Amino acid sequence: MKIAYVASAPVPSRVARSVNIVKSCAALAALGHQVVLLLTEAHADEVEPGVDDVFAFYDVPRSFEIRWLPSPRRFGGRTLFSLAVAGFALRWRPDLVYGRYLRACLLTCRLGFDTVVELHSPVRGRRSSKAKRLIALARLRHFRAFVTLTDAMRRHFVMLGLPGIGEHNVLHAPTGAAVPPATTEPQPLPRATSGWQIGYAGGLDEHKGAMIAVQLAKALPGHDFHLMGGSEEQLATWRAQHRLPNLHLHGYVPQAVLLRYIAALDLCLLPNQPNPANPGAEPYTSPLKLFNYMALGRPVLASDYPELREILNPDNAVLVDDPTRVGSWVAAIEGLAPDRLARIGAQARHDFIAHYTLEARYRDILQRI
Missing domain, CATH: 3.40.50.2000 (Glycogen Phosphorylase B;)
Structure with a gap:
C-alpha cells in the first residue's frame, strides 16, 4: 500500500x-x-x-x-x-x-x-x-x-x-519497538563498585522517575547506577547537585548506540511517577523504553501501575507496589537473586518477540482495519 x-x-x-x-x-x-x-x-x-x-x-x-x-x-x-x-x-x-x-x-x-x-x-x-x-x-x-x-x-x-x-x-495496540540486531555488543560502562550495573534510559522529567535512580544510588552504594538521557542544562544541574561515585550521568546517548548501553545493564529501571501535569492520573502511558529493555532481554524493575500491568507481570518483570517510596525500590533490589533476574529477562525477551515488535504492531493494525 x-x-x-x-x-x-x-x-x-x-x-x-x-x-x-x-x-x-x-x-x-x-x-x-x-x-x-x-x-x-x-x-x-x-x-x-x-x-x-x-x-x-x-x-x-x-x-x-x-x-x-x-x-x-x-x-x-x-x-x-x-x-x-x-x-x-x-x-x-x-x-x-x-x-x-x-x-x-x-x-x-x-x-x-x-x-x-x-x-x-x-x-x-x-x-x-x-x-x-x-x-x-x-x-x-x-x-x-x-x-x-x-x-x-x-x-x-x-x-x-x-x-x-x-x-x-x-x-x-501498545507502542512496541524495533527488533534489535541479532548480536548487540554491550557498551563498556564505568564502574565504581563490584555490584550490579543498574540503569535508566529516558528523560529527567519528574514523572519519568529519574530521581528515583539518584536516590537509589545514595541508598545502595554497592551498585552502580547509570542514567542515559537529559538535556545539557539538566545534566549540568544534576552533576552539580548529585556527586556520587556510583552515579554515572551519561546524558543523551545516540540511537545507534543506545541499545549497546542497555545491553550492558544487569537491571533496567522504569520508575514512572504520578505526572504533575496529569493530576487525574489517567493511566495512558506506554513507555517506549520499556520495549527497548524487553527487546534485549534485560530484567525490568518497574512501577506497578495498571497501564504497565497490561504488558508486565511477575514472570517478565519485578513490579514495585509503592513506586513513590524509595524504600520500596531498595527492598525490591535487595530481594532479587541473579537466577530470578535471568528468568525474567528471558521471559521479557520472549514476550517482546511474540507481541511487541513494531512490525507486528502495524501488521496487526492493518489486518484489523
Missing part, C-alpha cells in the same frame, strides 16, 4: 515521540509498504542541530520518504499544515492515511482517503473541539479506526459514548 503517515513532531529530535514516529515508518516500510512521513516544519529551536542525515540519527534504513510541510507558529498555522497534508494526498493518492494529527486526518478523510487516527491523549469533555472532530471523523465513510496505546485509553474513548465511536472502531 501507499501510506501517508501524518504527525506533528520535531524531527530530528531526541524526544521519544519523534523516535517512535520515525521508527514506525521504518517498520511499515519493512512490511513492504511505500511510506511518506508528513511532518510539521522543523523549527530551529525544536530540532537537534547539526544533523545531516535524519535516517542515521534515528538509526533506521532510508526506506521511506520524509517531507516537512508548512506549519508556521502564527494563528492559522495548524490549518495551513492540514491543508498542505490534504494537498499532498490529492497529488500522491495514498491508499491509507495513518495519522497522529486529528485536524489533518479529518480533512483527508473528507476528501475520500481511508484514514486511521492514533490517539495519545484523552478527551476533556463531550463538547470539546476534539470530541466534535472525533464524532465528525467517525461518521465518514472512509474512516477506518482509532488506535490507542493502552487498553485503559481504549476504554476511555468507548465509555465516553460519543456518537459513532465504540468497541467496533477503537483499537488497542
Whole structure:
C-alpha cells in the first residue's frame, strides 16, 4: 500500500515521540509498504542541530520518504499544515492515511482517503473541539479506526459514548519497538563498585522517575547506577547537585548506540511517577523504553501501575507496589537473586518477540482495519 503517515513532531529530535514516529515508518516500510512521513516544519529551536542525515540519527534504513510541510507558529498555522497534508494526498493518492494529527486526518478523510487516527491523549469533555472532530471523523465513510496505546485509553474513548465511536472502531495496540540486531555488543560502562550495573534510559522529567535512580544510588552504594538521557542544562544541574561515585550521568546517548548501553545493564529501571501535569492520573502511558529493555532481554524493575500491568507481570518483570517510596525500590533490589533476574529477562525477551515488535504492531493494525 501507499501510506501517508501524518504527525506533528520535531524531527530530528531526541524526544521519544519523534523516535517512535520515525521508527514506525521504518517498520511499515519493512512490511513492504511505500511510506511518506508528513511532518510539521522543523523549527530551529525544536530540532537537534547539526544533523545531516535524519535516517542515521534515528538509526533506521532510508526506506521511506520524509517531507516537512508548512506549519508556521502564527494563528492559522495548524490549518495551513492540514491543508498542505490534504494537498499532498490529492497529488500522491495514498491508499491509507495513518495519522497522529486529528485536524489533518479529518480533512483527508473528507476528501475520500481511508484514514486511521492514533490517539495519545484523552478527551476533556463531550463538547470539546476534539470530541466534535472525533464524532465528525467517525461518521465518514472512509474512516477506518482509532488506535490507542493502552487498553485503559481504549476504554476511555468507548465509555465516553460519543456518537459513532465504540468497541467496533477503537483499537488497542501498545507502542512496541524495533527488533534489535541479532548480536548487540554491550557498551563498556564505568564502574565504581563490584555490584550490579543498574540503569535508566529516558528523560529527567519528574514523572519519568529519574530521581528515583539518584536516590537509589545514595541508598545502595554497592551498585552502580547509570542514567542515559537529559538535556545539557539538566545534566549540568544534576552533576552539580548529585556527586556520587556510583552515579554515572551519561546524558543523551545516540540511537545507534543506545541499545549497546542497555545491553550492558544487569537491571533496567522504569520508575514512572504520578505526572504533575496529569493530576487525574489517567493511566495512558506506554513507555517506549520499556520495549527497548524487553527487546534485549534485560530484567525490568518497574512501577506497578495498571497501564504497565497490561504488558508486565511477575514472570517478565519485578513490579514495585509503592513506586513513590524509595524504600520500596531498595527492598525490591535487595530481594532479587541473579537466577530470578535471568528468568525474567528471558521471559521479557520472549514476550517482546511474540507481541511487541513494531512490525507486528502495524501488521496487526492493518489486518484489523
